[in-house]
Amino acid sequence: MNKINKVVLAFSGGLDTSVILKWLQDVYQCEVVTFTADIGQGEEIEPARAKAQGFGIKEIYIEDLREEFVREYVFPMFRANTIYEGEYLLGTSIARPLIAKRQIEIAQETGADAVSHGATGKGNDQVRFELGYYALKPNIHVIAPWREWDLTSREKLLEYAKKHGIPIEMKQQTGSPYSMDANLLHISYEGRLLEDPAKEPEESMWRWTVAPEKAPDEPEYLDIEFERGDIVALNQERLSPAVVLAKLNQLGGKHGIGRLDLVENRYVGMKSRGCYETPGGTIMLRAHRAIESITLDREVAHLKDELMPRYAALIYSGYWWSPERKMLQTMIDESQLNVNGWVRVKLYKGNVVVVGRDSKTDSLFDPAVATFEDDRGAYNQADAAGFIKLNALRMRIAAQLRKSFKK
Structure with missing residues (x-):
């Protein structure tokens, strides 16, 4: 020793x-x-x-x-819309x-x-x-x-x-019947009853959220403002990062939002069943994707979605300080320079429903192009014929080849 x-x-x-x-x-x-x-x-x-x-x-x-x-760890992670194995918001x-x-x-x-x-x-x-x-x-x-x-x-x-x-x-x-870990982003539960993945968690286990069926019968609307991909205000009130997340936790918990029952693959090799409450993070993720939907270029958004599982696995497995995570973070942060605007969500019985989004300075949504009404020449629909034929070219060639072999 x-x-x-x-x-x-x-x-x-x-x-x-x-x-x-x-x-x-x-x-x-x-x-x-x-x-x-x-x-x-x-x-x-x-x-x-x-x-x-x-x-x-x-x-x-x-x-x-x-x-x-929240400022240096949670917010940078949420700029990437990070979830592990399709569900876990990586609170621990x-x-x-x-x-x-x-x-x-x-x-x-x-x-x-x-x-x-x-x-x-x-x-x-x-x-x-x-x-x-x-x-x-x-x-x-x-x-x-x-x-x-x-x-x-x-x-x-x-x-x-x-x-x-x-x-x-x-x-x-x-x-305590469960092993618990809590911070501003989430609270987790493991052990005891949860070691049998077939058993439903006891209602008394949950600490932060009401059961969705017992949540208020009236929905609550919330306006969330973003600057460079980070939330800076709720209902027009500017708040610090930690206060933002604490407020979202309170609102999400009130409406039964953010419960998760998950069997995950641990990095050390075993499967583990855990339950999580992440009310504020669940709202953040839904709202962030909504503001990105009108401010991110299509290919940038799709590339982010392709890289996100790798980024999530790096965080889950402990590689926050690795050069590859830092490299990905640089790319992610660059993508967020124009992610500015506001999103309106409706909180109701366990659900976060996006009902509006806008960006006065960075929206790529052009009503003149997207309209089903008269677009006054903003989009020539006849151009689509050549676009479709060129994209179908490889499939047409393959089909002709198969047809010739059948003869």
């Missing part, structure tokens, strides 16, 4: 990371720096400070990263690069020679964290306790906590 002098731990203050903190002190005999990030998980994070102090931690970092999270995946980046920065600030996380050896997060660490600091030492210790169950963690006097809140002692 390499001698570690100081390690930066991604610390939530929950059962897992509290045990990890004590374990690091005991096994590695090193100084621990704790880092707690507020990325909109909706829980009090200040108690993590008191808990870290109880362990004798001298360097404690607790930081509000909500605006940076997109948070890991920011946490990894800040951990490395803190390691440099404090002179730490190692970083540590609480991700298990079965999941994607270990890959996401560590690819980020190594991309940003190639020689950093990574400590992943779940791959080293013999505390392989929740019961063993609780026994360790009791033995070492680690305070665990009552809600953690009674236990």
